[in-house]
Amino acid sequence: MDKLVIAGKEFNSRLFMGTGKFSSYGLMKEAIEASGTEMVTLAMKRVELGDSNDELLSHIAAPDIQLLPNTSGVRDAEEAVFAAQMAREAFGTNWLKLEIHPDPRYLLPDSVETLKATEKLVKMGFVVLPYCQADPTLCKHLEEAGAATVMPLGSPIGTNKGLLTKDFLQIIIEQANVPVVVDAGIGAPSHAAQAMEMGAAACLVNTAIAVAGNPVEMAIAFKEAVIAGRKAYEAGLGSTGANLTAQASSPLTGFLNN
Amino acid sequence: MHMKIIVNNKETEVSATTIPELVTELGMPEKGIAVALSRQMVPREKWNSTRLEEGADIIIVKAVCGG
Numbered sequence: 364m365d366k367l368v369i370a371g372k373e374f375n376s377r378l379f380m381g382t383g384k385f386s387s388y389g390l391m392k393e394a395i396e397a398s399g400t401e402m403v404t405l406a407m408k409r410v411e412l413g414d415s416n417d418e419l420l421s422h423i424a425a426p427d428i429q430l431l432p433n434t435s436g437v438r439d440a441e442e443a444v445f446a447a448q449m450a451r452e453a454f455g456t457n458w459l460k461l462e463i464h465p466d467p468r469y470l471l472p473d474s475v476e477t478l479k480a481t482e483k484l485v486k487m488g489f490v491v492l493p494y495c496q497a498d499p500t501l502c503k504h505l506e507e508a509g510a511a512t513v514m515p516l517g518s519p520i521g522t523n524k525g526l527l528t529k530d531f532l533q534i535i536i537e538q539a540n541v542p543v544v545v546d547a548g549i550g551a552p553s554h555a556a557q558a559m560e561m562g563a564a565a566c567l568v569n570t571a572i573a574v575a576g577n578p579v580e581m582a583i584a585f586k587e588a589v590i591a592g593r594k595a596y597e598a599g600l601g602s603t604g605a606n607l608t609a610q611a612s613s614p615l616t617g618f619l620n621n
Numbered sequence: 622m623h624m625k626i627i628v629n630n631k632e633t634e635v636s637a638t639t640i641p642e643l644v645t646e647l648g649m650p651e652k653g654i655a656v657a658l659s660r661q662m663v664p665r666e667k668w669n670s671t672r673l674e675e676g677a678d679i680i681i682v683k684a685v686c687g688g
Contacts (some may be wrong), residue, residue, distance in 0.1 A: 381688030391686065406687025409629040409680065410649060419684045420653045435687055448662040449682050452655035520688070569688035 364593055367564055369542055370458075370490045370511040372429065374401045377559065378589045379431070379544065380582070381569025388422045390578055395423065398582035404431045404460050404567065407450060420454070431492065433460040439473070440480035447484055459484065460514070462494040470520040474501050478508060485509035494546050497528035502535045502543075513539060514567065516547035517558065521570045523550025526557055536562045552581075552588030559592025560600060626677040640668035643679070653684045 367374040379402040385391035395403060403423055423430065432450035437443045440463065447459050461484065463477050464470045472495050484491045490511045495501055497515035505513050515535055518524035525548060526532060536543050542564030549555050555566045568585050575581035623634050628647070637643035640656050640663060656663050657680040663671050673679075 382686040383688040385686065404688055406685050407655075407682040408685045410647075410654065410683045411629070412631070412633070412647060418650050418653055419686065432684070433687055445657070445660065445662070449655040449657060449680075452662055452665065453653055453682060453684055567688075 364590065365597065367542060369492075374429075374565075375399070375427075376401045376586070376589075377565040377593055378555070378586055379404065379565055379567040380572065381567065382419075382423065382573075383569050384573035385578065388419065391573070392422045394572055394578045394582040395428070397579045397586070398572070399586050401427055402429045402431055402565075404433050404569070405454065406433050406435045407446065407453060408436075429458060430454050430456050431458050431460045432456070433462050433494075435462055435464075437463055438465040438476075439463065440476045440483065443476070443480040444483055444487070447480075447487075447489055451489070457488055458490045458492070460492050460494060464494075464520075472496055472516070474498065477501075478504055481505055481508045481510050492544065497531040497535060499531060499534040499538055503538060506539065506541050510541060512542045512544050512564070514544040514546040517545050517554065518548030520547045522548050523571055524548050525550055525554035529557075529561075532558065532563070533561055552584045555585055556588040556592035556595075559589055560595045562596050565589075624673075624675045626673060626675070626679060628679045629681060635673075638673050640671055640673070643673060644681075647681075649681065650683070654681055656681050 367377050376399045378398055378400050380398055380400040381404045382391055432454045434443045434446040437446050443463050451457050463473045465473055474496050477493050477495055481491050481493050492512045493505050493510050494514045502513040518527040544565045545558040545563045546567040549566055549568050550571045558566050572578050572581045623636050625634055635646055637646045659678050
């Protein structure tokens, strides 16, 4: 399998994992290890006096794992820049999952603010991986602004609905000169495999693993689906017939009577 | 000497006059956090030299789980 390279850094796994919604740090850690992921997303929140001091990073930080702090909770580009600076300080990395979704009901990314913030943050030296609409034109703009990847959504965050944006993702993948990471909405390993078969560079999965009956087994299922999908893409899928007529894969004559 | 400052939008009485003292006084971990004064991030190397004054507006964030 080809290695994934983002901003000059090599990744052995094409599955990125979010850390939200796990029932415990222990389970999250086990799922991360089982998934084989080398990129995990995290968030930030204001400290409350009297919060427990159980430090999250000690459960995740490993030399082969790239931490990818997000800017969840910001409403515009200005707030995103502030959050990015705080994240760089708190996490000790200039990698950033830029996400600006001012509307809490649908959590859909604000394209205008996301593009503005990408332009600013790239100039400030951040490695920016923007979560964005599955909009081919926007993705080209983000790429031109210096985004390290584009991360279009399959469907709204946490809905597990899969690749509702499939045809647009295909266009984005065809046009992109940066890795395309399908983020958000991937609810089953088959969705991840489908994205990878289409030529996505990676998938970012959180809810589908975290809330599974057995998150560790589900992490393994996603790991295998991403590998299978990528291998299929690299092997070259056969074309799909344009009509419903069958195409025999065995000889139809000359066996019983000659 | 106690003074009132704002920490994450809450008025708080502290005796700390620098950021490291404040972090210790509030019982926060040293790692995995970031501190801003008047909505400007204060880099760690400037924590010691940044003086906290009466009414200072501080934001402290920490790493949490997220997607």
